[in-house]
Amino acid sequence: xxxxxxxxxxxxxxxxxxxxxxxxxxxxxxxxxxxxxxxxxxxxxxxxxxxxxxxxxxxxxxxxxxxxxxxxxxxxxxxxxxxxxxxxxxxxxxxxxxxxxxxxxxxxxxxxxxxxxxxxxxxxxxxxxxxxxxxxxxxxxxxxxxxxxxxxxxxxxxxxxxxxxxxxxxxxxxxxxxxxxxxxxxxxxxxxxxxxxxxxxxxxxxxxxxxxxxxxxxxxxxxxxxxx
Ligand SMILES: [Zn+2]
Numbered sequence: 001x002x003x004x005x006x007x008x009x010x011x012x013x014x015x016x017x018x019x020x021x022x023x024x025x026x027x028x029x030x031x032x033x034x035x036x037x038x039x040x041x042x043x044x045x046x047x048x049x050x051x052x053x054x055x056x057x058x059x060x061x062x063x064x065x066x067x068x069x070x071x072x073x074x075x076x077x078x079x080x081x082x083x084x085x086x087x088x089x090x091x092x093x094x095x096x097x098x099x100x101x102x103x104x105x106x107x108x109x110x111x112x113x114x115x116x117x118x119x120x121x122x123x124x125x126x127x128x129x130x131x132x133x134x135x136x137x138x139x140x141x142x143x144x145x146x147x148x149x150x151x152x153x154x155x156x157x158x159x160x161x162x163x164x165x166x167x168x169x170x171x172x173x174x175x176x177x178x179x180x181x182x183x184x185x186x187x188x189x190x191x192x193x194x195x196x197x198x199x200x201x202x203x204x205x206x207x208x209x210x211x212x213x214x215x216x217x218x219x220x221x222x223x224x225x226x227x228x
Pocket of ligand 1: 009010039040041049050051052053
């Protein structure tokens with residue numbers, strides 16, 4: 001270990017719309033230089049990146065992978081305990097916050113290698129521009145979340161969930177199905193927030209308390225835009 005603290009090389013080119021967005025401040029890292037957001041966390045071990053921004057080794061069965069996974073999970077819990085909800089650009093294996101109360105977590109620009117599980121949770125989260133290589137579970141959850149610009153390779157489950165104020169999928173691509181069965185919408189569900197969501201699978205909505213048209217307006221399903 002070097003005596004000089006090296007900081008993480010992760011940075012994010014902010015869109016114009018992001019520059020005035022203070023939502024990520026107060027997190028573990030915060031440096032906003034013009035249109036770039038820079039990570040100030042110390043690097044992990046001898047790498048160029050901090051624990052959350054470090055990529056996993058290829059071999060998921062390797063000891064290095066397991067160690068990194070444990071350290072990332074430890075860091076996530078530590079940050080949440082300390083009300084540091086900034087996980088912008090984090091590279092994570094999977095997220096499991098089943099039955100938890102998670103308020104103000106920023107996972108925008110993150111890469112999640114597996115499932116995102118918030119079953120039964122109460123959650124307020126930003127997943128904008130994230131890449132989720134798995135399913136997203138919000139069954140029986142109370143949820144406010146933005147998935148604008150996200151790419152989700154699996155399915156999205158909102159069965160028996162309640163949308164308190166908003167869930168947006170503007171410009172998102174969902175490769176699997178979207179299950180809205182028995183979804184309660186107190187606020188709004190938006191598939192056309194600054195751009196249509198593309199849903200490659202099916203949409204299930206039996207028992208939803210809002211009508212189909214309102215639910216899916218603006219979404220592109222099987223190449224057809226709903227509402228046109
Ligand atoms: Zn970092």
